[in-house]
Amino acid sequence: MKMTFRWYGKDEDKITLQQIRQIPGMDGVVGALFDVPVGDVWPLDKIMCLKKEIEDHGLAFETVESVNVHEDIKLGLPSRDKYIENYIESLKNLSKAGVTVVCYNFMPVFDWTRTELAKPLYDGSTALAFDYHLIEGKDPQTMVKEIQASSNGFSLPGWEPERLKELTHLFEQYSDVDEEKLFENLGYFLKAVVPKAEQYGIQLAIHPDDPPCSVFGLPRIVTSEKNLARIVDLVDSPSNALTICSGSLGANRENDIPQIIRHFGKMNRLAFAHIRNVQVHEPWVFNEVAHKSKFGSLDVYEMMRALYDVNFTGPVRPDHGRMIWGEVGRPGYGLFDRALGANYLCGLWDAICRENSRK
Numbered sequence: 001m002k003m004t005f006r007w008y009g010k011d012e013d014k015i016t017l018q019q020i021r022q023i024p025g026m027d028g029v030v031g032a033l034f035d036v037p038v039g040d041v042w043p044l045d046k047i048m049c050l051k052k053e054i055e056d057h058g059l060a061f062e063t064v065e066s067v068n069v070h071e072d073i074k075l076g077l078p079s080r081d082k083y084i085e086n087y088i089e090s091l092k093n094l095s096k097a098g099v100t101v102v103c104y105n106f107m108p109v110f111d112w113t114r115t116e117l118a119k120p121l122y123d124g125s126t127a128l129a130f131d132y133h134l135i136e137g138k139d140p141q142t143m144v145k146e147i148q149a150s151s152n153g154f155s156l157p158g159w160e161p162e163r164l165k166e167l168t169h170l171f172e173q174y175s176d177v178d179e180e181k182l183f184e185n186l187g188y189f190l191k192a193v194v195p196k197a198e199q200y201g202i203q204l205a206i207h208p209d210d211p212p213c214s215v216f217g218l219p220r221i222v223t224s225e226k227n228l229a230r231i232v233d234l235v236d237s238p239s240n241a242l243t244i245c246s247g248s249l250g251a252n253r254e255n256d257i258p259q260i261i262r263h264f265g266k267m268n269r270l271a272f273a274h275i276r277n278v279q280v281h282e283p284w285v286f287n288e289v290a291h292k293s294k295f296g297s298l299d300v301y302e303m304m305r306a307l308y309d310v311n312f313t314g315p316v317r318p319d320h321g322r323m324i325w326g327e328v329g330r331p332g333y334g335l336f337d338r339a340l341g342a343n344y345l346c347g348l349w350d351a352i353c354r355e356n357s358r359k
Contacts, residue, residue, distance in 0.1 A: 001349060039070035104207065106222060115130050210251075225259070274317055
């Protein structure tokens with residue numbers, strides 16, 4: 001595996017590349033062009049500037065998260081073909097920079113949803129949390145205002161102001177889109193984009209819905225092993241691949257993450273792994289915790305063992321972390337706890353590799 005760290009760029013992230021470089025075992029950075037509007041082509045010169053900036057700090061730039069899919073594609077509007085062509089051009093430019101994995105999602109309106117961005121935990125740290133009881137009967141606009149007020153002044157991926165301005169209109173547009181229609185629209189997108197991605201040497205890695213359940217009545221389809229299998233069957237290509245996010249899928253206790261890793265890893269459809277832990281209290285009530293297995297509902301050792309068993313050589317990143325030691329930053333994306341998480345994952349990986357080398 002290759003240990004990586006998500007970074008929002010020098011203008012949007014208080015964490016520096018020098019700090020990331022000092023995390024033991026860190027191989028690369030997962031980056032993106034956050035200033036390019038969704039649907040526009042990513043300019044090659046900007047991509048190459050980002051690549052140079054990262055590589056000048058001794059880190060690899062091979063994974064992008066995310067090239068966001070325009071809402072017109074998800075809705076299946078006539079304008080989608082224009083945005084699909086732009087998406088293909090962005091992939092072409094990324095391939096010229098040596099990018100081999102592009103993470104994306106197909107979640108309507110919200111890329112992720114939480115009801116708390118700083119839930120106090122038993123040790124005084126804070127973490128992201130979701131409680132469906134707190135959403136029932138709540139207007140989406142009210143939740144948006146609450147999220148923005150708790151963001152510590154940082155922009156949040158998937159909650160871009162230009163998108164949120166159109167919130168009411170977007171909900172009206174999705175009133176006629178159910179899960180089957182969303183699957184149909186995803187298939188249309190993948191059939192157009194995947195052959196080009198394969199030509200460019202890129203694996204498109206769809207991210208699970210977060211959380212994997214309907215929010216405000218919006219359809220969600222990247223939620224389970226069954227639906228992941230349906231997605232990879234839409235286009236038979238190793239470039240139609242998956243991001244396995246343990247925290248997203250793990251919010252549903254029925255999802256067996258090690259089994260999912262082994263199943264799709266053996267099919268060569270696993271391109272990227274986000275590893276974090278969650279504590280599930282009841283269906284659709286959970287909070288994020290430290291990465292170590294004992295603190296949550298997921299067996300992180302078994303997930304890393306599953307990655308080893310399928311000979312996974314792609315990027316892994318510690319996903320959301322708690323805010324600890326007085327750190328103030330983008331919720332879920334502080335330095336300290338994610339650095340601890342990265343070292344926990346590297347320690348597990350080293351132990352698994354050494355144990356198996358003796359057999």
